[in-house]
Amino acid sequence: MLGRCSLLAGGLRGDCIGAERFEIGALKRYAIRFSHRCFLIYPTRIFEDSECPIRVFRRINTRIYFMLKNRSILVTGGTGSFGKCFVRTVLEKWAPSRLVVYSRDELKQYEMGLEFPTAQYPCLRYFIGDVRDEARLKRAMEGVDIVIHAAALKQVPAAEYNPFECIKTNVLGAQNVIEAAMANQVQQVVALSTDKAAAPINLYGATKLCSDKLFVAANNYKGHRDVKFSVVRYGNVMGSRGSVIPFFLDRAKTGVLPITDERMTRFNITLQEGVDLVLYALEHMWGGEIFVPKIPSYRVTDVADAIAPGSRREIVGIRPGEKLHEEMITETDGLNTIEFNRHFVIQPAMPLWDADKYCEAFNGRRCQYGFKYSSGNNSEWLSVEQIRQLIQGHVDSSFQI
Numbered sequence: 292m293l294g295r296c297s298l299l300a301g302g303l304r305g306d307c308i309g310a311e312r313f314e315i316g317a318l319k320r321y322a323i324r325f326s327h328r329c330f331l332i333y334p335t336r337i338f339e340d341s342e343c344p345i346r347v348f349r350r351i352n353t354r355i356y357f358m359l360k361n362r363s364i365l366v367t368g369g370t371g372s373f374g375k376c377f378v379r380t381v382l383e384k385w386a387p388s389r390l391v392v393y394s395r396d397e398l399k400q401y402e403m404g405l406e407f408p409t410a411q412y413p414c415l416r417y418f419i420g421d422v423r424d425e426a427r428l429k430r431a432m433e434g435v436d437i438v439i440h441a442a443a444l445k446q447v448p449a450a451e452y453n454p455f456e457c458i459k460t461n462v463l464g465a466q467n468v469i470e471a472a473m474a475n476q477v478q479q480v481v482a483l484s485t486d487k488a489a490a491p492i493n494l495y496g497a498t499k500l501c502s503d504k505l506f507v508a509a510n511n512y513k514g515h516r517d518v519k520f521s522v523v524r525y526g527n528v529m530g531s532r533g534s535v536i537p538f539f540l541d542r543a544k545t546g547v548l549p550i551t552d553e554r555m556t557r558f559n560i561t562l563q564e565g566v567d568l569v570l571y572a573l574e575h576m577w578g579g580e581i582f583v584p585k586i587p588s589y590r591v592t593d594v595a596d597a598i599a600p601g602s603r604r605e606i607v608g609i610r611p612g613e614k615l616h617e618e619m620i621t622e623t624d625g626l627n628t629i630e631f632n633r634h635f636v637i638q639p640a641m642p643l644w645d646a647d648k649y650c651e652a653f654n655g656r657r658c659q660y661g662f663k664y665s666s667g668n669n670s671e672w673l674s675v676e677q678i679r680q681l682i683q684g685h686v687d688s689s690f691q692i
């Protein structure tokens with residue numbers, strides 16, 4: 292805490308309700324919060340929230356800082372790829388009072404506990420639990436302010452083979468998260484979705500579409516409760532388990548790369564970008580939005596060129612449940628979509644939703660008639676060289692050609 296004399300030396304007066312030290316990247320800074328105003332202390336002077344020279348960067352950081360500070364957060368699927376990156380980001384940059392990891396497998400939690408020990412991070416709690424178990428979720432969400440719902444079964448072939456298992460986790464589990472949040476005065480819930488939920492052709496995508504619909508609709512029947520539900524939808528996470536890049540990295544050793552179809556394209560997002568979008572959603576959500584980031588696409592043949600330029604290509608044909616191009620916003624959803632500089636928002640079909648006010652609040656514009664957002668019609672593409680750099684930065688630091 293800063294001393295009273297520091298506050299007075301800065302010329303600030305009023306009812307100070309918080310003065311804390313926090314970090315923006317490598318910089319250590321102090322922030323002081325008065326009733327409704329926030330000040331950031333730089334070595335040479337003190338800036339108010341609205342006048343900082345690096346306004347956007349700083350505003351986002353201090354806002355999220357105060358948004359998560361002393362709040363209790365629960366992440367379902369907290370031991371997964373997204374969950375771990377989310378936990379690391381929150382622990383490194385912000386100071387929640389409690390951060391609960393909720394998942395089934397004790398080994399994953401044990402291993403995560405070695406990486407993030409509770410002795411070093413006393414706010415961390417590891418809860419064994421299944422999202423299919425509503426009673427356990429209700430217990431885990433006691434006193435929780437913010438829920439991030441990342442738990443899912445997400446392997447397309449496994450979902451096709453075990454359909455009701457996927458429905459139980461992804462659909463019934465989603466409804467349980469909603470019920471538990473409503474039973475516990477949770478204020479914000481952000482659920483993760485996938486591009487496969489847009490015009491789904493496989494069961495995994497269909498269950499995630501059901502989940503999206505459940506979270507959006509929850510805003511309609513929440514009654515007097517002060518809770519908002521929103522969804523974040525994005526595409527292939529670079530290097531995630533079972534995705535094309537680790538697969539090609541492994542197969543490159545054989546000198547032959549199987550290509551499903553030379554026309555195939557995919558979106559690309561890094562884990563950190565996914566986490567940042569969730570934090571952005573937490574900061575800006577009204578409840579009912581599906582947030583979709585603007586991210587680049589790649590051609591699968593460019594990934595092959597980036598990883599093993601001299602290898603032989605074997606065309607194996609598109610597999611059941613796969614699309615040539617992934618979609619994040621269908622043409623029909625496009626009718627109801629607002630564009631911002633770095634993302635889109637598919638608006639909810641809610642009677643009280645005011646699209647004009649939303650556009651005005653965040654400086655957005657409605658998408659034109661016929662708009663759709665597919666990895667095949669994207670305006671931003673990764674080159675072979677960019678794919679290589681991203682692999683080095685996010686998948687395998689020892690990777691080189």
Ligand SMILES: NC(=O)c1ccc[n+]([C@@H]2O[C@H](COP(=O)([O-])OP(=O)(O)OC[C@H]3O[C@@H](n4cnc5c(N)ncnc54)[C@H](OP(=O)(O)O)[C@@H]3O)[C@@H](O)[C@H]2O)c1
Binds near residue numbers: 529
């Ligand atoms: N990876 C991608 O490319 C991608 C792209 C778009 C969207 N998404 C979405 O992002 C979210 C997170 O994905 P991810 O890549 O982090 O997945 P992941 O690495 O497979 O992690 C899944 C997490 O969910 C937990 N889990 C699974 N079933 C559960 C259940 N019934 N109850 C409680 N926890 C359960 C798993 O732990 P236990 O097994 O120990 O329970 C694990 O912690 C998912 O909703 C996914 O649909 C992922």
